[in-house]
Amino acid sequence: MSVSDQKKKQIVQAAIAEFQEKGYAGASMDRISERAHVSKRTVYNHFESKDVLFKEINQCLADQINSALEVSYDPAAPIRDALVRLGWAEGELMINPCFMSLARMVMSETIRDPALAADMDSRMTKISVFTEFMERATREGKLTATDPALAASQFLGLIKAHSFYPNIHSGRVTTRLEMERIIEESVDMFLARYGAKPTAQTVAAR
Amino acid sequence: MSVSDQKKKQIVQAAIAEFQEKGYAGASMDRISERAHVSKRTVYNHFESKDVLFKEINQCLADQINSALEVSYDPAAPIRDALVRLGWAEGELMINPCFMSLARMVMSETIRDPALAADMDSRMTKISVFTEFMERATREGKLTATDPALAASQFLGLIKAHSFYPNIHSGRVTTRLEMERIIEESVDMFLARYGAKPTAQTVAAR
DNA sequence: GAAGTAAACTACACCGTGCAGTTTAGTTCG
DNA sequence: CGAACTAAACTGCACGGTGTAGTTTACTTC
Numbered sequence: 001m002s003v004s005d006q007k008k009k010q011i012v013q014a015a016i017a018e019f020q021e022k023g024y025a026g027a028s029m030d031r032i033s034e035r036a037h038v039s040k041r042t043v044y045n046h047f048e049s050k051d052v053l054f055k056e057i058n059q060c061l062a063d064q065i066n067s068a069l070e071v072s073y074d075p076a077a078p079i080r081d082a083l084v085r086l087g088w089a090e091g092e093l094m095i096n097p098c099f100m101s102l103a104r105m106v107m108s109e110t111i112r113d114p115a116l117a118a119d120m121d122s123r124m125t126k127i128s129v130f131t132e133f134m135e136r137a138t139r140e141g142k143l144t145a146t147d148p149a150l151a152a153s154q155f156l157g158l159i160k161a162h163s164f165y166p167n168i169h170s171g172r173v174t175t176r177l178e179m180e181r182i183i184e185e186s187v188d189m190f191l192a193r194y195g196a197k198p199t200a201q202t203v204a205a206r
Numbered sequence: 207m208s209v210s211d212q213k214k215k216q217i218v219q220a221a222i223a224e225f226q227e228k229g230y231a232g233a234s235m236d237r238i239s240e241r242a243h244v245s246k247r248t249v250y251n252h253f254e255s256k257d258v259l260f261k262e263i264n265q266c267l268a269d270q271i272n273s274a275l276e277v278s279y280d281p282a283a284p285i286r287d288a289l290v291r292l293g294w295a296e297g298e299l300m301i302n303p304c305f306m307s308l309a310r311m312v313m314s315e316t317i318r319d320p321a322l323a324a325d326m327d328s329r330m331t332k333i334s335v336f337t338e339f340m341e342r343a344t345r346e347g348k349l350t351a352t353d354p355a356l357a358a359s360q361f362l363g364l365i366k367a368h369s370f371y372p373n374i375h376s377g378r379v380t381t382r383l384e385m386e387r388i389i390e391e392s393v394d395m396f397l398a399r400y401g402a403k404p405t406a407q408t409v410a411a412r
Numbered sequence: 413g414a415a416g417t418a419a420a421c422t423a424c425a426c427c428g429t430g431c432a433g434t435t436t437a438g439t440t441c442g
Numbered sequence: 443c444g445a446a447c448t449a450a451a452c453t454g455c456a457c458g459g460t461g462t463a464g465t466t467t468a469c470t471t472c
Contacts, residue, residue, distance in 0.1 A: 157367020
């Protein structure tokens, strides 16, 4: 990595910290350059404006989400295992402090600015895997989710309700152990509602 | 209502709109006074600073939440009906555009500022009704929620996942009809997991 | 000579205050 | 009743001090 790339990385890190603490409007380009141990002019050599710098950081978040959600559907796996694996695709992000820190910052801005929210949404290209999963599993008789989109959103809602949303407020990040429990409990509830033919075997598996 | 009170109300309304659109740091006291059709000096006669004005608005939100959650436990009602009623205590808030608008604004600030988040939390005195409900219903054999706090948070999570959190981003407010469905679906899933003795009667009631 | 630095500089916007003068509501008195 | 008075609130404007985004300039390092 060249010196210039190194500086750019420092700037991005500093900007994340500054935007996180103060928000877009409250962040100062002077402080960002200080935190990056870089002259202000160097910041402007790499990013033509505060807005461009902010957008670049947003793209980092979208990239993280998209790559985390590249999860393939395994028809051979038992539905319970497949759901746990699907849950972990999201869960893995939420136990990652770097991701959560970024997510908090971006979210507090998107809440206020619908245009920015739409822009971010358009960057999240992989969200559909959850609905596709429900649809396919139902087609194969493993679930009874007649409304796959609803089921997907309920599944995500259960997980997020115990990790993402509380974290967003407290700043505390869920541990891997806690996430295991959250996913177990979410899958339990989800299968209680949508599991096909609740046989003795399914119950015993709990 | 006196003229002075009327002006104060105008200021609060204008401030909500301004804070909502621009955030705390981005909001301008000059613009707030313009939006309220009031001189800037009048704003400062009612509120000694931007911060005081902001806090006053936060208190409005806390008041709305606390009064909405004053819901009593009815031991005579079937558990399903009681859950629906409990869900509506929260749901009623979320189909209210005024509440949602305020909630969005406050949330985007509390996300960034943990101290403010803690301050707001301390003002929400009635959140415990959900856990108390689960605890009591389990004691009376109507539910099997061995961890009442978890069950309460799952119940709320299911409802919020389909109204509050999507609304926060899109700005679109859930209709009463949609909320009926959300609460039905949430109670369905909740009872599938925690309903005591799933008898033929319980199933038929769906 | 390409990239970085430090510091000063421009051109604003913003918070909060001060103040001279006006409006409003209510009360007293003829 | 209605005119005169009073106290409080409101207006509009200007101002000090501060902070900001982004630019420029002169200098340094590799």
